[in-house]
Amino acid sequence: MIQKPKGTYDVFGDYGKKVLYLEMLFQSLIEKYNYEFLRTPIFEATELFHRGVGETTDIVSKETYDFLDRGERKMTLRPEGTAGIVRSFIENKMYGNPSMPVKTWYYGPMFRYERPQAGRYREFYQLGVEVFGTDDPLMDAEVISIAVNFYKLLGLKDVKVRINSLGDSESRSNYREALLAYFKPHLDKLCSDCNERYGKNPLRILDCKVDHDLDIMKNAPKMSDYLSNESINHFEQVKDYLDANGISYIVDDTLVRGLDYYTNTVFEVEADIPGFGANSVLCAGGRYNHLVENIGGPSTPGVGFALGMERLINVLEASNISLNIENGIDLYVIPMNEIVKSYAFDVTNKLRMSGFKVELDYMNRNLKSNFKQADRLSTKFVAIIGEDEMANDYITIKNNITKEEDKIDTAYLVNYLDEKIGQEDYHEECTCGDDCNCDGSHNHDCGCNHH
RNA sequence: GCGAGUAUGGUGAAGGGGUUAACACGGUGGAUUGUGGUUCCAUUAUGCUAGGGUUCGAAUCCCUAUACUCGCCCCA
Numbered sequence: 124m125i126q127k128p129k130g131t132y133d134v135f136g137d138y139g140k141k142v143l144y145l146e147m148l149f150q151s152l153i154e155k156y157n158y159e160f161l162r163t164p165i166f167e168a169t170e171l172f173h174r175g176v177g178e179t180t181d182i183v184s185k186e187t188y189d190f191l192d193r194g195e196r197k198m199t200l201r202p203e204g205t206a207g208i209v210r211s212f213i214e215n216k217m218y219g220n221p222s223m224p225v226k227t228w229y230y231g232p233m234f235r236y237e238r239p240q241a242g243r244y245r246e247f248y249q250l251g252v253e254v255f256g257t258d259d260p261l262m263d264a265e266v267i268s269i270a271v272n273f274y275k276l277l278g279l280k281d282v283k284v285r286i287n288s289l290g291d292s293e294s295r296s297n298y299r300e301a302l303l304a305y306f307k308p309h310l311d312k313l314c315s316d317c318n319e320r321y322g323k324n325p326l327r328i329l330d331c332k333v334d335h336d337l338d339i340m341k342n343a344p345k346m347s348d349y350l351s352n353e354s355i356n357h358f359e360q361v362k363d364y365l366d367a368n369g370i371s372y373i374v375d376d377t378l379v380r381g382l383d384y385y386t387n388t389v390f391e392v393e394a395d396i397p398g399f400g401a402n403s404v405l406c407a408g409g410r411y412n413h414l415v416e417n418i419g420g421p422s423t424p425g426v427g428f429a430l431g432m433e434r435l436i437n438v439l440e441a442s443n444i445s446l447n448i449e450n451g452i453d454l455y456v457i458p459m460n461e462i463v464k465s466y467a468f469d470v471t472n473k474l475r476m477s478g479f480k481v482e483l484d485y486m487n488r489n490l491k492s493n494f495k496q497a498d499r500l501s502t503k504f505v506a507i508i509g510e511d512e513m514a515n516d517y518i519t520i521k522n523n524i525t526k527e528e529d530k531i532d533t534a535y536l537v538n539y540l541d542e543k544i545g546q547e548d549y550h551e552e553c554t555c556g557d558d559c560n561c562d563g564s565h566n567h568d569c570g571c572n573h574h
Numbered sequence: 575g576c577g578a579g580u581a582u583g584g585u586g587a588a589g590g591g592g593u594u595a596a597c598a599c600g601g602u603g604g605a606u607u608g609u610g611g612u613u614c615c616a617u618u619a620u621g622c623u624a625g626g627g628u629u630c631g632a633a634u635c636c637c638u639a640u641a642c643u644c645g646c647c648c649c650a
Contacts, residue, residue, distance in 0.1 A: 126641065181648050185575075203650085233650080238575080240644060249650060316647065327648095382649090391650095404650060431650030459608065492602080494610030509608065521609075528609085 130237070130245025140448045141436055142248075145277075146230060149250050152273055153228045156265070158252055161227040163207035165234075169197040175206030175418055177383030179323055186235040200234035204429055205384070205411070206418070208253045213420035223256035242402030242434040251408075253427035255415065260357050263388045263410055264364035266426050270392050270406045271370050273430075278444050282405065284370065286390040287378035288358040289326075290350045292413065295386070298349035299325055309339045329377040346376050357387050384411040388426065394438045402437050406430035451501035453479040453544060455523075457493045459509035467508045470518065470533070477537045479544075497523060503544060 127133060134142055150160075169189055176183050188200035201207050208229060212218065217225045230250045239245060252269055254262055267284065274282050289295055302325040310318055314334050320327045326346075334340055350358070365372055372390075380389050389409035394402065408428025415423040439446070454474060458467035471483045482500055484493050497505045507519040518536055521528045522543070531539045 129641075186648080235649075237648075238646090239642090240646095243649075247650070251650090319647095380649095402650095407650065429650060434650060457609095489603085490608060491606085491610055496610095498611055505609090507608070511608095519608085523610095526609095 128245065130239035130243075132244060132246075138436070140450075141439075141446060142432065144446050144448050145432065145435065146250075148276060149228075149230070149273060152276060153252065153269065156226070156269060158226040158228040161208060161211060161229050161253075162231065163201075163204075163211050163229070165232060166198045166200050167207050167210065169199040171206050171210055171418065172199050172202060175209060175384065175414065176203060180383055182235060182382070186237055188234045188236055202235045203233055203382070204229050204231070204249055204251045205253060205414070205427060208251075208427075209255075209414055209418050209420070209425070212253075212255055212423075213415065213418060217255065218415075218421050218423055220256075224262065225255045226252070227254070228252045242431070242437050244433060248432035249429040250432060251427060251429035253425060255423050255425045258357075258410075258412060258424040260360035260388075261364055263357075263361045263426050264368065264370075266408065266428055267361075267365060267372075267390055268368055268370060270408075270428055270430060274392065274405075277435075277439065277446075279438065279442060281395040281438075281442055283393045283395045284372040284390060285375040285378050285393060286361070286365075286372050286388065287375055288346070288350060288354055288387050289379070289385055289389055289409075290346065290354040291386055294346075294349050294351045294354050298344070298346055301344045301349060302326065302328070305344055306339075312337065312339060324379075326379040330379055354387055361388055380407065380409060384414045384417070385409040386412045390428070392430070394434075394441070396438065396441055399438070399441065402434050404431075405434050405438060451503065452482050453502065453540065454481045454504045454506055454520075455493075455497040455500055455502040456481060456483045456506045456508060457488075457490065457497075458484060459490075459507065461487075462510060463508050463513050466513045470506075470508065470536075474536065474540070479540055504540065 169187070172183050172187060178184065182202050187202050190198050190200075192198050208227060212225065212227075228251065231248065232246050233249050234246055236245060237243060252266060254266060267286070271282075271284060290298065303321070306313070306317075306321060306325065306328060310321060312334075313321075313328070314331065317328045317331050317334055320331070328334075329340070329343065331340070347355075362372070362374070378389060378391060380391075387410045390407065391404050392406040393404055396403070406428055407430075408426070410424070410426040412424040413422075414425055415421070456467050456471045458464045467483060471481050474481045482502070484496065486492075486496075488496060494505070502523050505521045505523055507521070509519075512518055516533045517530050518533055519528060520531050520536075520539065529539070
C-alpha cells in the first residue's frame with residue numbers, strides 16, 4: 124500500500140471541521156484589523172530562503188526540501204512564510220503603496236525536513252501576518268495583540284506571552300562580542316550543544332535547557348545592558364502599548380529566536396500547560412527591519428508573526444476547549460423503494476437549494492437501518508417518502524427529537540421546516556453558569572466565564 | 575542528524591512456536607415486509623505492517639525495511 128509521506132497528515136472528519144472553523148475565525152478577526160490576504164507560491168527560488176532566513180540557520184542549512192525543476196532551476200519548498208511575503212512585497216512594488224503601512228496576512232503549508240513528533244510535521248500549516256513600512260512600536264504591539272486576541276477569542280486561557288528585544292544590528296553585534304568574551308573561559312563547563320552554539324550563534328546559549336541553572340548562565344551579560352538608547356526606547360514603548368491594551372506579558376531576556384532576520388522586538392506565545400514539550404510554542408514573531416533590504420528591496424521596516432495550526436489544535440484539545448462547530452443535519456430523507464427514489468432526489472435537492480442541510484439514503488437501506496443512519500447523522504427531522512406520498516403530493520415528516528409525526532403538503536415543506544427549525548432551540552446552552560444567555564460559542568465575547 | 579518504544583479486521587484489543595486468531599464495540603441481515611435508538615439470533619481478518627531467514631510447523635523466534643509514537647537538536 125502506498126502511504127502518506129513521513130511527517131504529513133490527511134485532514135478529514137472532525138479535524139477537518141476544526142481546521143475550517145479556525146481558518147474562518149482567524150479570517151474574520153484579521154479582517155477587523157484591516158489586513159489584506161496575500162498568497163505566495165509554496166515553492167520559491169532556493170536563494171530567497173538563503174538570503175531571507177539565513178545560510179547558517181538550521182532551517183536553511185539542513186531542513187529544506189530542495190529540488191531542481193525541469194529547467195534546472197534550484198527551487199525550495201518554503202520552510203516559512205516571511206521570505207516569500209517579503210519577495211512579493213518587493214516584486215509587486217508594494218513599497219510604492221500610498222497608504223502605508225502595508226498590512227498582510229497569509230495561511231498555508233510550510234515544509235521542513237525534520238523528525239516528526241508531537242506538534243511537529245514535515246508539512247505543517249502556518250497562519251501569519253506581516254506588516255511593512257512602519258517602525259512604530261505601536262505596530263509591534265498591534266501584531267502581538269492579533270495573536271493574543273485570536274487565542275482569547277477561542278477561549279484559550281493557558282497561554283503566556285514572552286517578549287524581549289534583540290536591539291538594532293549595532294547593539295546586537297556588541298552584545299555578541301560580549302558573550303563570546305564572557306563564555307570563552309567557561310566553555311568546558313557548558314554542554315556540547317552550547318559549545319557548538321558558541322561558534323554559530325552565541326545568543327542561543329542563553330536559552331539552553333541543559334545549562335539553564337548554572338551560575339555562569341545567571342551571571343552572563345544581559346542583552347538589556349547592550350541595547351542602544353533607541354532600542355531601549357522602542358522596547359519601552361512596545362511594553363507601554365501592551366500595558367495600555369491590557370495584554371499581559373513576561374519580559375524574558377533569554378528569548379532569542381533562531382531565525383537571523385529579527386531586530387528589536389521578538390516574542391513568543393507559549394502554551395502554559397505542564398509537560399506540553401515541543402508543542403508549547405504556539406506562535407512566534409518579531410520585527411525585521413533589514414529583511415526587505417537584504418532580499419533586494421528598498422530599506423523598509425517590517426514586523427510579523429506566524430502561528431502553527433497543528434499546535435493550536437493540540438492545545439485546544441489539551442485545554443478541553445470545544446469549538447462552536449455545527450454538527451448534524453436538518454433533514455434525512457428516506458425513499459421507501461426504487462419507484463420513489465427519483466422523486467425523493469428531486470425533493471431533497473429543492474430543499475438543499477432552499478438552504479437546508481439535507482441527506483438522502485443512497486444505500487437502499489431498509490427502514491430500520493435508515494432510522495439508525497438518521498440518528499448517526501443527528502438529524503433534526505426525518506422525511507419518509509413512499510408511493511402514497513408521491514401520488515398525493517405530501518411528505519411524512521418526523522421530528523427526530525419529539526418523535527411527533529406530521530403529513531405536510533409538499534408546497535408547504537419549506538415553510539414548515541423554516542418554522543420548526545427556527546422555533547426549536549437546537550443550540551447548546553452555555554455551560555459557564557454565569558447566566559450569560561449566550562449559546563456557548565467562542566466567536567464573540569459576552570463577558571462570561573466561558574470565553 | 576541522534577536516541578527510545580510500538581506495529582494483529584472498520585475500531586479497542588487477547589494470544590510470547592502446534593490444527594477453525596479470544597473478547598468487546600461498530601457494520602450488515604433477520605425476529606418485526608411503512609417507523610429506529612432496548613433485547614435476541616445470524617454474519618462480519620484464508621489473515622496478524624512488508625520482505626527475507628530459522629523450523630516438520632511462525633501472528634509468535636531472528637534479520638532488514640517501512641510506518642507510527644515520544645524525546646534531543648531546532649522550530650510554529
